[in-house]
Amino acid sequence: MAAKTLRSSPICDSSIGEALGLSYAIQWVHEMQLTNVDFEMDAKRVVDYYIKGSNDISKFGAIVDDCRRQCCIWFENSNVEFSRRQANMFAHTLAREAILLASPQTFNVVPSCIGSLVSNEKL
Numbered sequence: 001m002a003a004k005t006l007r008s009s010p011i012c013d014s015s016i017g018e019a020l021g022l023s024y025a026i027q028w029v030h031e032m033q034l035t036n037v038d039f040e041m042d043a044k045r046v047v048d049y050y051i052k053g054s055n056d057i058s059k060f061g062a063i064v065d066d067c068r069r070q071c072c073i074w075f076e077n078s079n080v081e082f083s084r085r086q087a088n089m090f091a092h093t094l095a096r097e098a099i100l101l102a103s104p105q106t107f108n109v110v111p112s113c114i115g116s117l118v119s120n121e122k123l
Contacts (some may be wrong), residue, residue, distance in 0.1 A: 003029055019063040022050070022063035022080065023026055030074045037075060040083040047082040 004025075012020075029037050030064060041047050049056065049064045056064075071078055 013060070015043070015045050015060050016063065018046045019067070021064055022046055022067050023070075026070050026074070030070070036077045038078060039080045041080065042083060044082050047080055050080045062105055077087055 018041065021043075022039060029039075036072055044091055046064060049061065053065070053068070055061070067080075071080070
């Protein structure tokens with residue numbers, strides 16, 4: 001299990017921020033040389049556009065189109081799926097934690113902010 005937090009500036013539209021989050025996750029997973037990865041997001045607009053596309057020529061569309069291209073090139077069997085925030089408290093908690101951190105963090109062990117969630121999941 002691994003996790004990574006990033007902060008982005010300047011502040012941008014939430015849809016663009018979520019699309020950038022997917023892009024950074026795809027790049028990070030590729031750098032770790034992982035394959036067959038499913039990316040879960042609570043950003044329905046990003047997931048819907050990734051799956052269906054709609055020829056959006058905005059910055060949002062360009063970012064998600066690039067995510068789709070990268071996944072096709074780097075991963076043979078990976079998906080981007082929608083998961084309600086309530087169903088993925090790990091990601092939601094890490095996102096809240098990222099706001100408090102001064103710099104990007106990579107966790108190769110379970111970070112303390114989600115330790116209790118992991119313990120509860122094992123029960």
